[in-house]
Amino acid sequence: MDEINPKLLEHFNNPKNVGIIENPDGYSRVKNPICGDLTDMYVKIDNNRIKDVKFKSFGCIVTIASASALSEAVKEKVLDEIVENKDPIKMLRNMIMNEFGDLPKEKLHCPPASIQALLSAIKDYYKKKEELNKVKKIEKVLSNINWYYKEGVEK
Numbered sequence: 001m002d003e004i005n006p007k008l009l010e011h012f013n014n015p016k017n018v019g020i021i022e023n024p025d026g027y028s029r030v031k032n033p034i035c036g037d038l039t040d041m042y043v044k045i046d047n048n049r050i051k052d053v054k055f056k057s058f059g060c061i062v063t064i065a066s067a068s069a070l071s072e073a074v075k076e077k078v079l080d081e082i083v084e085n086k087d088p089i090k091m092l093r094n095m096i097m098n099e100f101g102d103l104p105k106e107k108l109h110c111p112p113a114s115i116q117a118l119l120s121a122i123k124d125y126y127k128k129k130e131e132l133n134k135v136k137k138i139e140k141v142l143s144n145i146n147w148y149y150k151e152g153v154e155k
């Protein structure tokens with residue numbers, strides 16, 4: 001990919017949902033294990049539905065664009081649509097990749113940070129509610145996230 005995808009560029013130049021949510025229902029901070037960049041994610045949940053998502057990222061263009069696209073795509077989603085999906089990481093990844101198309105191999109480690117941050121913020125929400133079966137489910141899902149970080153890196 002020699003040219004930057006225009007949708008990706010648009011999400012980077014005018015990112016949606018940047019900021020913080022005061023008193024969020026769920027929060028997470030993720031450090032990308034490949035490059036060390038940080039992403040904070042906040043969620044507001046109402047009636048088992050994602051009513052608001054905000055993020056702050058000290059990441060690259062792809063990370064910021066990914067967090068922007070993902071935060072838009074999951075708004076108003078019922079949590080179970082994500083958590084009970086048979087492969088939540090793949091589903092969330094598709095939401096990003098459908099928007100941007102192919103990414104260069106060396107940038108494939110960037111979108112997983114937004115996915116991990118979102119799932120971890122949802123996990124934080126369930127933890128506060130003491131819904132431990134959901135917490136465990138998300139932990140199990142996240143145990144596979146490293147594969148996605150390493151996708152573009154020589155193994």
Ligand code: FES
Pocket residue numbers: 032035036037059060061062063109110113
């Ligand atoms: Fe660090 Fe993309 S998130 S290079």
